[in-house]
Amino acid sequence: MTEIVQAYEPVSIQLTDGAANKVKTLISEEGNPELKLRVFVTGGGCSGFQYGFSFDEISNDDDTVINHQGAKLLVDPLSIQYLMGAKVDYVEGLQGSRFVVQNPMATTTCGCGMSFSV
DSSP: OOOOOOOOOOOSEEEOHHHHHHHHHHHHHHTOTTOEEEEEEEEOSTTSEEEEEEEESOOOTTOEEEEETTEEEEEOHHHHHHHTTEEEEEEEETTEEEEEEEOTTOSEEOTTSSEEEO
């Protein structure tokens, strides 16, 4: 009898369908298929840390790369420790349209949703 062992890599961070679609739309508008969305964590903000987003053409060797529906999300090794289990989404509302992070590791967040503490 052969035993089947399945290995899987836990999802460190997720890109929602809405965020993936927006990334693809923005990349298409820029006309540069090499662009990828980068999410990062920096010190500062009213709660201690804050999220940042940028578009990069280059993936660093130590980046975590998440592929979802043809969109790529990059996370550097320092930021990934604060984003384990998080979801990156794209929302449209009264505060405008923006990428947001839903982070289960955040113990407090500020009203804008861009600043948090762990």
